[in-house]
Amino acid sequence: xxxxxxxxxxxxxxxxIHNAAxxxxxxxxxxxxxxxxxxxxxxxxxxxxxLGIYGLNVTMPHKSTVISFLDEVxxxxxxxxxxxxxxxxxGKLSGFNTDGVGALKALRENGAELSEKKVLLLGAGGxxxxxxxxxxxxxxxxxxxxxxxxxxxxxxxxxxRMFNKKVVGGSLSPDAIAKNLRAxxxxxxATSVGMKPNLSQSIVAPQWLKSDLVVMDIIYDPVxxxxxxxxxxxxxxxxxxxxxxxYQGAASFEIWTGRAAPIEVMRRAALNKLSSAxxxx
Ligand code: ATR
Numbered sequence: 439x440x441x442x443x444x445x446x447x448x449x450x451x452x453x454x455i456h457n458a459a460x461x462x463x464x465x466x467x468x469x470x471x472x473x474x475x476x477x478x479x480x481x482x483x484x485x486x487x488x489l490g491i492y493g494l495n496v497t498m499p500h501k502s503t504v505i506s507f508l509d510e511v512x513x514x515x516x517x518x519x520x521x522x523x524x525x526x527x528x529g530k531l532s533g534f535n536t537d538g539v540g541a542l543k544a545l546r547e548n549g550a551e552l553s554e555k556k557v558l559l560l561g562a563g564g565x566x567x568x569x570x571x572x573x574x575x576x577x578x579x580x581x582x583x584x585x586x587x588x589x590x591x592x593x594x595x596x597x598x599r600m601f602n603k604k605v606v607g608g609s610l611s612p613d614a615i616a617k618n619l620r621a622x623x624x625x626x627x628a629t630s631v632g633m634k635p636n637l638s639q640s641i642v643a644p645q646w647l648k649s650d651l652v653v654m655d656i657i658y659d660p661v662x663x664x665x666x667x668x669x670x671x672x673x674x675x676x677x678x679x680x681x682x683x684x685y686q687g688a689a690s691f692e693i694w695t696g697r698a699a700p701i702e703v704m705r706r707a708a709l710n711k712l713s714s715a716x717x718x719x
Contacts, residue, residue, distance in 0.1 A: 442472070451708050465697070540684075545677065559573065587609035625651055655679050685701075
């Protein structure tokens with residue numbers, strides 16, 4: 439058994455994606471969603487050992503607090519202070535964070551070249567931090583802009599020092615976005631702006647977008663955000679949040695099963711679920 443823990447948890451796509459993959463590969467696994475309140479987190483994680491639960495995904499609000507209940511965490515989790523994947527190997531619980539590798543894979547598998555490129559990342563929350571950590575090592579230059587500018591500056595300073603790269607942090611002002619976009623190759627929205635139900639919101643004015651940009655939004659509901667629509671209209675290459683969702687899920691899947699994840703099966707399952715959920719609302 440594998441599963442996902444969080445609160446709330448009813449909108450998670452993880453069971454859909456992982457059960458589709460398990461079935462496709464005929465693996466003797468099942469994936470369930472558990473609503474776990476903060477006060478029950480320690481018991482839930484201990485229960486992995488008791489019940490022989492092989493792997494868990496961890497989502498809001500437990501990604502940080504879960505770390506103290508694990509036996510070991512990888513260097514990414516140490517830097518980020520958050521884990522989204524637990525592996526139970528013979529009772530030893532290891533923590534990983536697959537958001538960053540998932541984002542890199544989503545970019546690369548969709549044709550985005552990273553080395554020597556200038557990337558503009560909007561946001562400095564949990565997901566943005568995971569992306570920034572993964573990107574800083576790979577790209578030529580990284581600019582992180584956030585509404586709470588201090589968070590972006592601190593993150594940029596830490597990453598610049600760590601990877602000996604140009605990493606700049608600043609405020610999410612229209613001027614800063616417009617100016618940085620002119621020199622950027624890749625734009626990533628890692629804020630929650632544009633997420634359902636705010637379908638008409640975008641931080642980036644359409645006239646700042648250009649055809650030689652790659653634009654990735656980490657929001658997957660809606661599958662196409664206003665930013666994605668605007669970017670497409672400007673002729674840019676667009677990568678949807680479903681891609682990051684799938685590739686971070688695939689990375690967890692590979693940690694648990696040791697098998698290559700069936701990406702297309704997972705993508706189809708996620709898109710089917712998203713379109714049927716949208717239709718029923
Ligand atoms: P996640 O785990 O999805 O990254 P999070 O850690 O709460 O969630 O981060 C949300 C991100 O969206 C943050 O960068 C947040 O900016 P602040 O750090 O300034 O709060 C950003 N965000 C949320 N609402 C926003 C808004 N209306 N305008 C701009 N940025 C916003």
